[in-house]
Amino acid sequence: MIDEKVINEFSQIVGARGLLNENLDLFTYSYDASFLPLLPAAKPDLVLKPQSTQEVAAIMKLAHKYRIPVVARGLGTGRTGGSVPAEGGLVLCLDEMNQILELDDQNLMLTVEPGVKTQDIYQFCAERGLFYPPDPSSLKQSTIGGNIAENAGGPRAVKYGVTGDYVMGLEVVLADGSVLQTGGKMIKNVTGYDLTRLFVGSEGTLGIITRAILRLIPMPKIRRTAQALFDSLDGACAAVSRSIKSGAIPAAAELMDQISIEAVAKFRNIELDPRVKAGVIFEFDGDSEAGLDAQIGEAERLCAECGSVQFRIAKTKEEEDELWSLRRGMSSAIAALAANRIAEDISVPRAALPEIVKRLREIAARYGLQLAVFGHAGDGNLHPSLLADLNAPGEKEKVEQAVGEIFQAALAVGGTLSGEHGIGLTKKDYLADALGETGMAAIRSIKKALDPAGILNPGKIF
Amino acid sequence: MIDEKVINEFSQIVGARGLLNENLDLFTYSYDASFLPLLPAAKPDLVLKPQSTQEVAAIMKLAHKYRIPVVARGLGTGRTGGSVPAEGGLVLCLDEMNQILELDDQNLMLTVEPGVKTQDIYQFCAERGLFYPPDPSSLKQSTIGGNIAENAGGPRAVKYGVTGDYVMGLEVVLADGSVLQTGGKMIKNVTGYDLTRLFVGSEGTLGIITRAILRLIPMPKIRRTAQALFDSLDGACAAVSRSIKSGAIPAAAELMDQISIEAVAKFRNIELDPRVKAGVIFEFDGDSEAGLDAQIGEAERLCAECGSVQFRIAKTKEEEDELWSLRRGMSSAIAALAANRIAEDISVPRAALPEIVKRLREIAARYGLQLAVFGHAGDGNLHPSLLADLNAPGEKEKVEQAVGEIFQAALAVGGTLSGEHGIGLTKKDYLADALGETGMAAIRSIKKALDPAGILNPGKIF
Numbered sequence: 001m002i003d004e005k006v007i008n009e010f011s012q013i014v015g016a017r018g019l020l021n022e023n024l025d026l027f028t029y030s031y032d033a034s035f036l037p038l039l040p041a042a043k044p045d046l047v048l049k050p051q052s053t054q055e056v057a058a059i060m061k062l063a064h065k066y067r068i069p070v071v072a073r074g075l076g077t078g079r080t081g082g083s084v085p086a087e088g089g090l091v092l093c094l095d096e097m098n099q100i101l102e103l104d105d106q107n108l109m110l111t112v113e114p115g116v117k118t119q120d121i122y123q124f125c126a127e128r129g130l131f132y133p134p135d136p137s138s139l140k141q142s143t144i145g146g147n148i149a150e151n152a153g154g155p156r157a158v159k160y161g162v163t164g165d166y167v168m169g170l171e172v173v174l175a176d177g178s179v180l181q182t183g184g185k186m187i188k189n190v191t192g193y194d195l196t197r198l199f200v201g202s203e204g205t206l207g208i209i210t211r212a213i214l215r216l217i218p219m220p221k222i223r224r225t226a227q228a229l230f231d232s233l234d235g236a237c238a239a240v241s242r243s244i245k246s247g248a249i250p251a252a253a254e255l256m257d258q259i260s261i262e263a264v265a266k267f268r269n270i271e272l273d274p275r276v277k278a279g280v281i282f283e284f285d286g287d288s289e290a291g292l293d294a295q296i297g298e299a300e301r302l303c304a305e306c307g308s309v310q311f312r313i314a315k316t317k318e319e320e321d322e323l324w325s326l327r328r329g330m331s332s333a334i335a336a337l338a339a340n341r342i343a344e345d346i347s348v349p350r351a352a353l354p355e356i357v358k359r360l361r362e363i364a365a366r367y368g369l370q371l372a373v374f375g376h377a378g379d380g381n382l383h384p385s386l387l388a389d390l391n392a393p394g395e396k397e398k399v400e401q402a403v404g405e406i407f408q409a410a411l412a413v414g415g416t417l418s419g420e421h422g423i424g425l426t427k428k429d430y431l432a433d434a435l436g437e438t439g440m441a442a443i444r445s446i447k448k449a450l451d452p453a454g455i456l457n458p459g460k461i462f
Numbered sequence: 463m464i465d466e467k468v469i470n471e472f473s474q475i476v477g478a479r480g481l482l483n484e485n486l487d488l489f490t491y492s493y494d495a496s497f498l499p500l501l502p503a504a505k506p507d508l509v510l511k512p513q514s515t516q517e518v519a520a521i522m523k524l525a526h527k528y529r530i531p532v533v534a535r536g537l538g539t540g541r542t543g544g545s546v547p548a549e550g551g552l553v554l555c556l557d558e559m560n561q562i563l564e565l566d567d568q569n570l571m572l573t574v575e576p577g578v579k580t581q582d583i584y585q586f587c588a589e590r591g592l593f594y595p596p597d598p599s600s601l602k603q604s605t606i607g608g609n610i611a612e613n614a615g616g617p618r619a620v621k622y623g624v625t626g627d628y629v630m631g632l633e634v635v636l637a638d639g640s641v642l643q644t645g646g647k648m649i650k651n652v653t654g655y656d657l658t659r660l661f662v663g664s665e666g667t668l669g670i671i672t673r674a675i676l677r678l679i680p681m682p683k684i685r686r687t688a689q690a691l692f693d694s695l696d697g698a699c700a701a702v703s704r705s706i707k708s709g710a711i712p713a714a715a716e717l718m719d720q721i722s723i724e725a726v727a728k729f730r731n732i733e734l735d736p737r738v739k740a741g742v743i744f745e746f747d748g749d750s751e752a753g754l755d756a757q758i759g760e761a762e763r764l765c766a767e768c769g770s771v772q773f774r775i776a777k778t779k780e781e782e783d784e785l786w787s788l789r790r791g792m793s794s795a796i797a798a799l800a801a802n803r804i805a806e807d808i809s810v811p812r813a814a815l816p817e818i819v820k821r822l823r824e825i826a827a828r829y830g831l832q833l834a835v836f837g838h839a840g841d842g843n844l845h846p847s848l849l850a851d852l853n854a855p856g857e858k859e860k861v862e863q864a865v866g867e868i869f870q871a872a873l874a875v876g877g878t879l880s881g882e883h884g885i886g887l888t889k890k891d892y893l894a895d896a897l898g899e900t901g902m903a904a905i906r907s908i909k910k911a912l913d914p915a916g917i918l919n920p921g922k923i924f
Contacts, residue, residue, distance in 0.1 A: 184811070186878050247682070291748070349568075415646070450904065
């Protein structure tokens with residue numbers, strides 16, 4: 001509970017407009033897009049909606065003075081509970097700081113506030129022939145602040161990298177309310193430690209991002225989609241790896257296992273060749289027709305060598321949409337198979353994909369659970385979905401144990417707990433297994449250095 | 463001075479072979495490639511050459527126990543005194559940990575020890591059709607450990623990024639001798655803070671890098687060189703910016719001002735068109751002839767629009783070498799113009815290049831010093847060279863003041879102190895101007911968190 005007097009002090013910063021403390025409001029800011037809403041809500045004591053860096057800084061000064069926990073959030077699309085106010089306190093909702101502040105057309109840099117939606121950034125740039133590549137699945141709803149805080153990825157990471165690869169500078173309000181500027185519009189910068197990258201992916205535990213400078217690239221002139229269906233998952237994985245090694249690097253290479261494909265096919269009434277055990281949707285992009293033809297030709301040849309039973313190249317926008325529909329319908333189609341879908345986000349070395357899928361299937365079989373696997377074959381980032389009915393007796397415990405084993409399997413093949421969703425609340429129990437004692441001590445010491453009072457997003461990551 | 467008893471303890475770790483403490487040896491490890499050798503030497507008390515992570519860890523445990531400063535180094539090609547033992551103590555020379563440990567051909571990852579030369583990594587990969595892009599000028603002598611510690615760049619950064627963009631994981635021995643593993647062969651990884659990136663560019667002040675996992679890409683199938691000469695430096699800068707924006711992104715775009723070009727022309731007896739005021743050497747690479755032709759064609763067109771008086775495309779390897787000879791001969795040709803050449807390494811937003819060159823010239827004129835400017839036009843990283851005779855009365859002071867003003871000018875146009883050489887000893891006095899009080903406090907707190915006793919490369923950066 002926050003004292004009435006203190007609430008008044010906050011109110012003086014943001015005004016009545018920017019302060020929410022009705023019960024229903026508090027509930028609205030208590031969850032994200034993870035499976036945590038199924039658990040008892042962790043309600044904030046107060047929600048503030050600042051409109052400027054100055055307001056955020058003033059709020060943090062007060063919060064620091066009174067040692068009130070502060071959880072920053074955008075639109076709550078996170079998948080690991082990162083923006084859930086686990087220990088109550090303040091939720092700092094940044095969705096009203098949603099301006100694109102500057103397009104620097106000469107340096108190809110965009111300066112934005114944290115509350116701008118990722119899709120709006122993409123669109124704004126695309127209309128000007130420029131490209132902001134990171135494309136988390138949530139991009140229509142997620143904000144850039146959240147993308148940066150979780151270092152969000154997406155299908156295009158295989159060719160273009162993740163959010164962090166496009167963040168050149170940040171403005172961050174630190175735990176004590178001081179305002180830090182990192183990086184800038186320089187491409188090369190070795191001036192002190194790389195604080196920009198330290199805040200990227202730090203999940204709101206080190207500071208509140210209030211502004212970001214994003215690097216843009218020219219929009220590729222041509223894109224082409226192809227769909228390859230395979231008689232084995234190993235073949236599908238090998239085709240993607242070999243394509244990348246050959247230099248035919250797809251802008252996206254989305255992998256789907258047999259259960260995933262069959263689910264979508266059923267959901268969408270698509271006739272499926274019975275030999276199909278896996279599929280890959282490829283996107284290629286580039287600037288010359290000839291170059292693109294050569295790449296797709298190479299990919300097709302390699303797919304055939306790896307046991308593809310079908311390779312279709314979209315010739316029209318409609319065909320492109322049709323090919324992508326297999327992948328785009330996936331989440332809903334799989335969700336329809338069971339009462340609950342528990343989707344994870346592990347990341348492994350690309351070559352370990354066949355091995356990890358084998359292990360995941362063994363785990364699911366051991367617990368008698370259905371498992372669908374899809375993900376980003378080009379970068380080894382998988383989203384295994386356990387299908388269950390969490391209300392059935394004993395099912396929740398089984399799922400929890402299976403999830404634990406999934407993480408152990410990811411680590412065992414040289415991978416890690418999260419490729420693009422972060423650790424948040426849902427994976428913190430496994431973190432020490434991934435980082436080891438020395439790694440945990442190192443990140444704890446950094447957290448303590450930048451937030452000695454521990455008020456920033458407490459209970460997350462660690 | 464290190465106690466004889468303690469020296470004996472170190473000797474038990476590395477053996478007589480790995481321990482140097484003769485006066486001449488100590489002198490050999492007292493300097494790097496910066497202008498600091500002109501100053502009184504900062505000699506180490508002891509040089510150790512470990513051959514394994516275990517030895518490094520044991521050394522650090524002892525050094526930590528006795529609070530002895532430790533300066534890691536490779537082959538001493540640094541430009542800012544980063545490996546100079548400013549406060550004496552131990553120099554840890556890692557040049558005997560020089561093995562390429564593993565090529566993971568499936569995941570396109572290379573695991574190396576810190577003492578491998580950058581050129582050897584490039585060559586090893588090139589022979590297998592793979593590409594390690596970072597190309598600091600010192601690559602024939604510099605080691606990968608030093609490249610990572612300084613986040614070295616190079617001409618190819620404009621298209622391919624810098625060293626840090628290829629480091630996927632590190633093994634680091636921390637100040638207390640504990641061994642930290644960061645990252646791995648995963649492309650996507652949001653598991654705890656990005657410690658890998660924190661150690662990249664930390665100049666040996668946070669830990670000793672003992673192993674690195676490097677990401678490789680397929681070697682581009684074709685490369686082509688072009689040389690454009692311009693009647694103005696503004697035109698040369700504009701041509702590079704417009705080329706990048708159009709999607710014709712060069713693999714390198716090396717800028718030379720009039721003094722630099724004239725120096726090389728004189729040095730090499732090349733006849734120069736009197737209209738020439740600036741030049742750019744472009745390298746383009748790709749996988750298809752057609753795609754490359756289109757890119758070079760676009761670059762040529764844009765150069766013409768920006769006032770190029772000549773645009774030559776190399777047709778043979780000999781012509782390529784000839785075109786590059788302008789750039790490759792630059793350092794020696796400029797050095798021959800004066801007794802001393804004080805070369806800096808500022809990094810500015812690309813579009814600020816004309817403005818910064820104008821300001822640099824004003825500064826040089828004010829101090830009556832000659833100035834040659836060349837650098838990486840594609841990424842805004844410039845190497846202004848002041849020409850002087852440091853033995854002439856008052857000249858050293860003039861140069862020092864001019865260098866200070868050069869840094870202020872870089873900051874004033876939105877740039878920073880270093881693009882690829884680091885801060886080391888030579889730029890630390892200017893760091894607070896670049897990072898501000900909050901930035902300084904943040905990096906100091908991180909240093910203190912990871913090296914509370916302050917034994918790692920003391921006197922650097924801060």
